[in-house]
Amino acid sequence: MxxxxxxxxxxxxxxxxxxxxxxxxxxxxxxxxxxxxxxxxxxxxxxxxxxxxxxxxxxxxxxxxxxxxxxxxxxxxxxxxxxxxxxxxxxxxxxxxxxxxxxxxxxxxxxxxxxxxxxxxGMPVAPEDLHTVLDLAQASPHAQVRRLGHARRGSPVWALTVSEGDRAQGSIVVQSLQHAQEWGGLRAHAALIGHLLSPAGAALRRRWRWLCYPATNADGLYQGWRGDPMVVDGLNPNRDWGTFTLNEVRLVAEDMLGCLRAGPALAHVVDLHMGWNHRQHPGSAVGVAAPDGDLGPIRPWHQGFAEDLIRRSAFSDGQWEIHRRGRPTFPAWLHGEIGFHGQTLELSRHHWPSADGGWEPPSQAREEAFGIALAESLDAYLSDQAHPALTPNR
Ligand SMILES: [Zn+2]
The missing domain is CATH 2.60.40.3120 (Immunoglobulin-like)
Known part of the structure; x- marks a missing residue:
């Protein structure tokens, strides 16, 4: 044969x-x-x-x-x-x-x-899965696709903005695939963008300007990863913020700050990852980093978002957590720049609960359903209560 x-x-x-x-x-x-x-x-x-x-x-x-x-x-x-x-x-x-x-x-x-x-x-996504969404966005009057430049090994780094009209209440930032093997984030992110561009997403793209960075670790997506899945040439993208040894991290950081300076004001930031702590543990969590393990008066707002998202989505056994900051991660950098705590979402890698009756949707449908639930959850929660430290242009 x-x-x-x-x-x-x-x-x-x-x-x-x-x-x-x-x-x-x-x-x-x-x-x-x-x-x-x-x-x-x-x-x-x-x-x-x-x-x-x-x-x-x-x-x-x-x-x-x-x-x-x-x-x-x-x-x-x-x-x-x-x-x-x-x-x-x-x-x-x-x-x-x-x-x-x-x-x-x-x-x-x-x-x-x-x-x-x-x-x-190991990684059931490919560049064409991203380009399907980029093509959809390019054909839409409600999206703008930008190629920011090239990553360390030459792969293109992309950004999308989705919005309609000029009455957005705030900006929502979504990032995924800092770690190339954490493919569930890109899958969910692609579904989120598809939802925003669909008729069902009309209200969401009018209320918010969505800044989407679907594959920060572009080389991992386009060229695959070998050996240690957390790093690019020995460098972990989520430890490179502010240092910017990796061009892809610098490109995303500069574009994000430029867009936020132009307004409308930031409403929330989510960074999609994929936890895998233990084979028998879902590894899923909605977290926020704090320098001393405590968030003070803004804790209820972040915890409220986490609990709302877990309730609205099939987020496995999602846990709310506060993890210590200190390393040059994306959330630590963002907080240093604009004083806002982004939230890290760890999707489950291996272990999703069975739905009622024991039926589980096929693999791809799970992450896609989560991406749509994430868009709806962000819209509902932020419409209901703005971040205490922010005064969005409402
Ligand atoms: Zn990660």
């Missing part, structure tokens, strides 16, 4: 060949020098096949005793069974069922199917 996998894709990061037993051996390309960190991503095209394909993802040997335990962030192989996705050719990612963990990696079966399919491990 000729090789049905397209491993020439820029973000493929894998070699795939057929073993003597007919099984397709997938060998991810990742450096061995990443401090024992075994995370990787791959995204490859797949030709039409009339029969199912048995596959084995080979990875660095792991301790068989901890397979399935997910004890820390370093051993990706232990969660491979929840990180394999197939686009059946309709442009939508679905989590593959019955992925079996083995000491060498994971075994899975790809069903037969038509052309245009894609297999992703």
């Amino acid at each position: 000729t090789n049905p996998f397209h491993t020439h894709c820029p973000a493929a990061c894998a070699e795939i060949e057929q073993g003597t037993d007919g099984r397709w051996i997938i060998r991810p390309d990742a450096p061995a020098h990443a401090g024992g960190n075994q995370w990787f991503s791959l995204c490859v095209g797949l030709d039409a096949t009339s029969q199912a394909l048995e596959c084995a993802i080979h990875w660095l040997p792991i301790n068989a005793e901890v397979a399935g335990e997910y004890p820390d962030n370093h051993n990706f192989a232990t969660v491979l069974d929840r990180c394999c996705f197939l686009d059946h050719g309709d442009g939508r990612w679905q989590r593959l069922e019955k992925v079996e963990l083995i000491p060498e990696g994971a075994c899975l079966r790809l069903p037969s199917g038509g052309p245009g399919r894609r297999l992703a491990v």
